[in-house]
Amino acid sequence: MNSKKLCVADLHLHTNLSACAPKTTTVSSYLEHCNSEGIKKIGISNHLYSHKGIEHTLQIKDEIRSLQNNTSIQILLGCEMEMFYDEDFMLDKKTARNFDYVLLAPSHIFNSMPRYEKFDLSSPDKIRHLLIDNFKRACVLDLGVPTAICHPLYPICAPNQQEILDGMTDAQLAECYTLAARHNKSIEIHACLYRNTVTLDEEGLSPSYIHMLSIAKQCGCKFHFGCDAHEPFAFINTHGLLQRAAERAGICEDDLWDLARV
Ligand SMILES: [Zn+2]
Numbered sequence: 393m394n395s396k397k398l399c400v401a402d403l404h405l406h407t408n409l410s411a412c413a414p415k416t417t418t419v420s421s422y423l424e425h426c427n428s429e430g431i432k433k434i435g436i437s438n439h440l441y442s443h444k445g446i447e448h449t450l451q452i453k454d455e456i457r458s459l460q461n462n463t464s465i466q467i468l469l470g471c472e473m474e475m476f477y478d479e480d481f482m483l484d485k486k487t488a489r490n491f492d493y494v495l496l497a498p499s500h501i502f503n504s505m506p507r508y509e510k511f512d513l514s515s516p517d518k519i520r521h522l523l524i525d526n527f528k529r530a531c532v533l534d535l536g537v538p539t540a541i542c543h544p545l546y547p548i549c550a551p552n553q554q555e556i557l558d559g560m561t562d563a564q565l566a567e568c569y570t571l572a573a574r575h576n577k578s579i580e581i582h583a584c585l586y587r588n589t590v591t592l593d594e595e596g597l598s599p600s601y602i603h604m605l606s607i608a609k610q611c612g613c614k615f616h617f618g619c620d621a622h623e624p625f626a627f628i629n630t631h632g633l634l635q636r637a638a639e640r641a642g643i644c645e646d647d648l649w650d651l652a653r654v
């Protein structure tokens with residue numbers, strides 16, 4: 393059993409610059425809980441839904457800079473860039489340089505529904521196909537900065553999430569994760585591992601997602617941790633679960649993405 397503490401950095405956190413987060417969530421909201429969670433580095437990754445959102449997302453720079461002077465917790469500035477199917481990307485190599493890293497979100501199909509109305513998503517098969525396709529688009533995107541894929545292959549807000557996962561073959565997963573590894577995209581050890589929208593076991597973890605992580609490891613992927621909190625309660629008591637998921641997938645320190653280390 394690998395008992396080394398791997399989960400020391402959480403790179404997927406939202407503040408009130410994300411419209412879906414409460415007004416009260418700031419960078420400080422997380423800092424005060426880092427010690428009890430064993431977290432030594434955090435990354436703020438607010439949603440980026442449009443080109444106009446870049447300036448908006450960058451407003452947090454000053455807050456980070458002033459907090460960084462007074463804390464030993466390292467704070468990175470990232471963003472969570474939407475990967476709408478069939479649309480231009482919000483960031484290019486020039487604008488991406490404003491961020492320490494970029495999380496790519498290829499699986500917000502159901503919570504961005506108006507954008508996907510033209511797609512036939514009437515069966516788990518069709519949803520799965522789109523999920524995998526969009527994941528591969530994320531893999532090959534080169535933004536010139538460290539880039540990762542958040543909540544990989546998680547059909548957020550979709551009906552029958554477990555059924556969608558159950559239909560993914562190991563060969564399909566290996567194809568996805570081999571592509572991610574080849575293009576240096578870090579894979580997130582993510583909140584969906586313990587969200588009860590999928591079947592959880594006695595440890596409160598999803599065997600399906602742990603299986604996916606183990607295939608990603610076999611394919612040579614690097615990993616980071618991200619609890620995707622929009623407010624502190626979703627940050628507290630989560631990092632032990634993420635650590636445990638990594639251990640069960642056989643992930644060790646050598647498998648961590650550079651930014652996931654301290
Ligand atoms: Zn997301």
Ligand SMILES: [Zn+2]
Pocket residue numbers: 404406472620
């Ligand atoms: Zn997020």
